[in-house]
Amino acid sequence: MYILSNTVNASNFVHGVDKAFFLIMGISFVFLIGLTFTMLYFVYKYNNKRNPVATQIKGSTKLEIIWTIIPTILVMVMFYYGWAGWAPMRTAPKDTFNITITGRMWNYTFQYENGKNTDTLYVPLNKAVKMKLISLDVIHGFYIPAFRIKEDVVPGREKMAWFIPEREGQFELFCSEYCGMNHSYMYTYVKVLPQDQFNKWYADTLKHVETAVDSPTATGKRIMKNIGCFACHTVDGTKLVGPSLKGVYGHPVTVTTNGTDREITADDEYIRRSVYDPNADIVKGFNKGLMVSYKGQLKEDDIKQIIEYLKSLK
Amino acid sequence: MQTATPVPHDVSYLDYQGKYKGIFAWIFSTDHKRIALLYLYSMMTMFTVGVLLGLAMKLELIAPGRTIMGPQTYNSLFTVHGVIMIFMIVIPGLPAVFGNFMLPIMIGAKDVAFPRINLMSWYFYVAGAFLVLASVLFGNGTPDTGWTFYAPYSFKTGTNLLPAIFGAFILGFSSILTGLNFIVTIHRMRAPGMTWFKMPLFPWSLYGTAWIQLLATPVVGITLVLVALERIFGIGVFDPALGGDPVLYQHLFWIYSHPAVYVMILPAMGAISEIIPTFSQKHIFGYKAIIASTLAIAFVGYFVWGHHMFTSGMSGTAQYTFSVLTFLVAIPSAIKVFNWISTMHKASINPDIPFLWAISFIFVFMIGGFSGLVLGALATNVYVHDTAFVVAHFHFIVFGGVGFSFFGAIHYWFPKMFGRMYDKVWAKVGWAFFFVGFLTLYSPMFYLGMMGMPRRYYDYLPEFHAANILSSLGSWVMTFGLLIIVINLFRSAKNGAIAPMNPWNGKTLEWTVPSPPPVENYEEIPVYGEKDGPYEY
Numbered sequence: 001m002y003i004l005s006n007t008v009n010a011s012n013f014v015h016g017v018d019k020a021f022f023l024i025m026g027i028s029f030v031f032l033i034g035l036t037f038t039m040l041y042f043v044y045k046y047n048n049k050r051n052p053v054a055t056q057i058k059g060s061t062k063l064e065i066i067w068t069i070i071p072t073i074l075v076m077v078m079f080y081y082g083w084a085g086w087a088p089m090r091t092a093p094k095d096t097f098n099i100t101i102t103g104r105m106w107n108y109t110f111q112y113e114n115g116k117n118t119d120t121l122y123v124p125l126n127k128a129v130k131m132k133l134i135s136l137d138v139i140h141g142f143y144i145p146a147f148r149i150k151e152d153v154v155p156g157r158e159k160m161a162w163f164i165p166e167r168e169g170q171f172e173l174f175c176s177e178y179c180g181m182n183h184s185y186m187y188t189y190v191k192v193l194p195q196d197q198f199n200k201w202y203a204d205t206l207k208h209v210e211t212a213v214d215s216p217t218a219t220g221k222r223i224m225k226n227i228g229c230f231a232c233h234t235v236d237g238t239k240l241v242g243p244s245l246k247g248v249y250g251h252p253v254t255v256t257t258n259g260t261d262r263e264i265t266a267d268d269e270y271i272r273r274s275v276y277d278p279n280a281d282i283v284k285g286f287n288k289g290l291m292v293s294y295k296g297q298l299k300e301d302d303i304k305q306i307i308e309y310l311k312s313l314k
Numbered sequence: 315m316q317t318a319t320p321v322p323h324d325v326s327y328l329d330y331q332g333k334y335k336g337i338f339a340w341i342f343s344t345d346h347k348r349i350a351l352l353y354l355y356s357m358m359t360m361f362t363v364g365v366l367l368g369l370a371m372k373l374e375l376i377a378p379g380r381t382i383m384g385p386q387t388y389n390s391l392f393t394v395h396g397v398i399m400i401f402m403i404v405i406p407g408l409p410a411v412f413g414n415f416m417l418p419i420m421i422g423a424k425d426v427a428f429p430r431i432n433l434m435s436w437y438f439y440v441a442g443a444f445l446v447l448a449s450v451l452f453g454n455g456t457p458d459t460g461w462t463f464y465a466p467y468s469f470k471t472g473t474n475l476l477p478a479i480f481g482a483f484i485l486g487f488s489s490i491l492t493g494l495n496f497i498v499t500i501h502r503m504r505a506p507g508m509t510w511f512k513m514p515l516f517p518w519s520l521y522g523t524a525w526i527q528l529l530a531t532p533v534v535g536i537t538l539v540l541v542a543l544e545r546i547f548g549i550g551v552f553d554p555a556l557g558g559d560p561v562l563y564q565h566l567f568w569i570y571s572h573p574a575v576y577v578m579i580l581p582a583m584g585a586i587s588e589i590i591p592t593f594s595q596k597h598i599f600g601y602k603a604i605i606a607s608t609l610a611i612a613f614v615g616y617f618v619w620g621h622h623m624f625t626s627g628m629s630g631t632a633q634y635t636f637s638v639l640t641f642l643v644a645i646p647s648a649i650k651v652f653n654w655i656s657t658m659h660k661a662s663i664n665p666d667i668p669f670l671w672a673i674s675f676i677f678v679f680m681i682g683g684f685s686g687l688v689l690g691a692l693a694t695n696v697y698v699h700d701t702a703f704v705v706a707h708f709h710f711i712v713f714g715g716v717g718f719s720f721f722g723a724i725h726y727w728f729p730k731m732f733g734r735m736y737d738k739v740w741a742k743v744g745w746a747f748f749f750v751g752f753l754t755l756y757s758p759m760f761y762l763g764m765m766g767m768p769r770r771y772y773d774y775l776p777e778f779h780a781a782n783i784l785s786s787l788g789s790w791v792m793t794f795g796l797l798i799i800v801i802n803l804f805r806s807a808k809n810g811a812i813a814p815m816n817p818w819n820g821k822t823l824e825w826t827v828p829s830p831p832p833v834e835n836y837e838e839i840p841v842y843g844e845k846d847g848p849y850e851y
Contacts, residue, residue, distance in 0.1 A: 013693075016693055017693040017694060017696070017697050020691050020693045020694050021688065021693075021694045021697070024684075024687050024688050024691060024694060025688070028684035028685075028687060028688075029684075031680070031684070032680050032681065032684055035651065035655060035676075035680060036677055036680070038655055039655050039658065039673055039676060039677075040673075042655065042658035042659055042661070042663070043658060043663055043665060043673065046594075046658060046659070046660060046661045046662060046663050047663050047665065048595070048662040048663055048664050051660070051661070051662050051663075052662055053662055054594060054595045054596040054660060054661045054662040054851065055596075055660040055661075056596060056597050056851060057596070057597070057599065057656075057659070057660060058597045058598075058599070058601065059599050059600040059601065059602070059603065059653075060599075060600075063600075063652075063656070064600055064603045064649070064653075067648070067649060067652045068645060068649060071644070071645050071648045071649075072642075072645055075641035075642075075644055075645065075687065075690075076638075076641065078641065078687055078690075078691050079634075079637055079638055079641045079690075079691060081691065081693070082637060082690070082691025082692040082693045082694060082695070083634055083637065083691075083692055083693070084693070085691075085692070085693025085694070086633075086691075086692035086693040086696060087630075087692075089696065090630050137466075137470060138464075138466050138467040138470055139464060139466070139467065139560055139626075141625065141700055141768070143700070143766070143768065145697070145765070145766025146766070148693075148696070148697045149696065150625050150696050150697065150699060150700070151625055152625045152626050152627060154554075154560055154561060154626065154627055155466060155554040155555070155560065156554025156555075156558075156559070156560070157554075157561070157627055159627055172766065172775070174766065174768050175768070176625075176699070176700040176701065176768040176769075177464075177700060178389075178459075178460050178464070178467070178769075178770040179467060180389070180458070180467060180470070180471065181385050181386050181389060181458070182385060183385075183389070183770060183771070183772070184385065184768075184770075184771040184772040184773040184774065185385075185773065187775075287472040289470055290470065
């Protein structure tokens, strides 16, 4: 169980949240067991076979006052610990490492200040990380159970979440707010690396391009994977919510443009338009409005690489 | 009531032959008892659908990956399961069935204040139910938004959402009219001498509930209309793409839907407050404290909706204010539990089947309530919000609380309603399976939520597998118990032993009329004397 396992102190919030959790659970268990046994004892002791005549007692003001005041004090203590564990989540320190997190149906992408773009969240150990949360379509939930943080990612609003990772390792990152068909597949991982390893990873922006020389299509595939295209588009001909990309390039496609059907050839310009203005031409048999523009997330160069990759999907 | 020929008093409401014959004698009847049974049968039909959907969901979750259906189907299942169970079962729930049947009899009246409106509210119920079912069967795909219809996904989805929303809207009117009817009935039609503080606790809980129905339901009605307008005309209230605010939708939705939880649970508590003194053969402990806690829950319940939205984006001040208020609303529920258990002290307890349901209600309700404290506190809410923990919590409250109370109530009032007694051995066997199955089904979800498994997940990671298997097994045990209970009741309604007028030695007024009651309940309206009261043993 997360709350008991080795994720203890995975982030700076774990201690405060778990303290509130154990306090509430502890008090609750005492009451649950106490009240249940009292009830069962009464049922046994005052069974009509043992006690044929009931003693009529109508109430007791003293008892009513006692069992109003004691629970009131207890729940206010619970409130306090709940508040104390939560308050630090609201304000991030000044000196933070900043990452922009973009949610869309159905993946998260992570953009770093040096232009790095990934589908897995890499963070440095023991450093305050501040995240700008952006949604391009519907509400998503940014949830890392091991770190005890969750914040909804709401379109039209810029939200913030922050944490200090205090344990090296890999942790799950889920979408917690229901967002449509593949909601349960909208998860990825947080990788916490020691500062030196993280720096090495962070500076590594050029390496991938170099490997691309070996295989001209690898870069395009990597870009598409990082930005999450494959959540909706397969490369093996299987139909998901978006059309499969297998054998599309250079072939005719029937699309609906402004309500009228037409047949066009999937050329460079069509691919470019499908990424930047995806609702202009809708492939027949698919729904409008599910995909949003990747303008600002993908550069012209990226699209060229993607086209190279698509050409290879015969 | 205004019929020219007086209704014969020695004919039960079940045998009465009025103007209409056959099924029309029921669907055109304005008798509150017949309307109650109409609700009971239509709710049981919808409940069967809801249970089957739930079973299919649990079967899908027995293993990771695809088991019997795809993700789109699964998403539609939990949406329709939620809409049916919330809007058609637990919200009308006890008021529509036992409120309609027992309220007039318990306060010494011949019917509710507006019998025709009462029948109309059942028509609305049926119309709403048909619309929701139509959204499943026709159009381009079953709704897949979840029962909460959250914006902006509810504008993005291509599925057939409008009929479902319109159905929920009409069901809201059914609820409002029932509430209005009960408020007027309770104010105007109590038997002479039955002062407010001589009224039994079940009518009291219906009174608190009725005010919530009347005041809160219009908010969700307006909200659903706005969603429909947004979907059809794109007016831009909730959709950020049109300049709207999706968080505003959540506020409006929960301003109704949180008080709606109290619409569900207050009458459930009311029924428990009747069963416990009867089977303890003892005056209820703290009669006025229970009434005060009912009214406190009904009132404070309006101001806690924000605890559904601690991660949605509210100011810090709003967050901790809602957290404090949420903890305050827990106190009156605790007071009720203390009073119920104290009623058993020095009592003479007959541990018959309705009493078993009542004490198991107290047990599961406490678990639901305590897990609610975890969700009321800010730090822990952020951790387990939108996870299986929340699903476990509200099933313990809504199904554990309302469901156990409903089954308790039907076993308690069944001899009065049908004039026959059920088989008590089978009733106990059914209860045992149901109770064990219920705990096996929902308890693992607390654990899953604490592991971090989000809710509304069609598929899950391997570490969540074991607890999901257990939960799915529980669903079969519980459904088996449910089958025994329902078959036993159905058979007994026709062939059970003839029930006496007062099989449990209850002191409330419904036990003073024949079983089943005659058409107009009382030949002469009863009069409450100085010394009379609902729990004077």
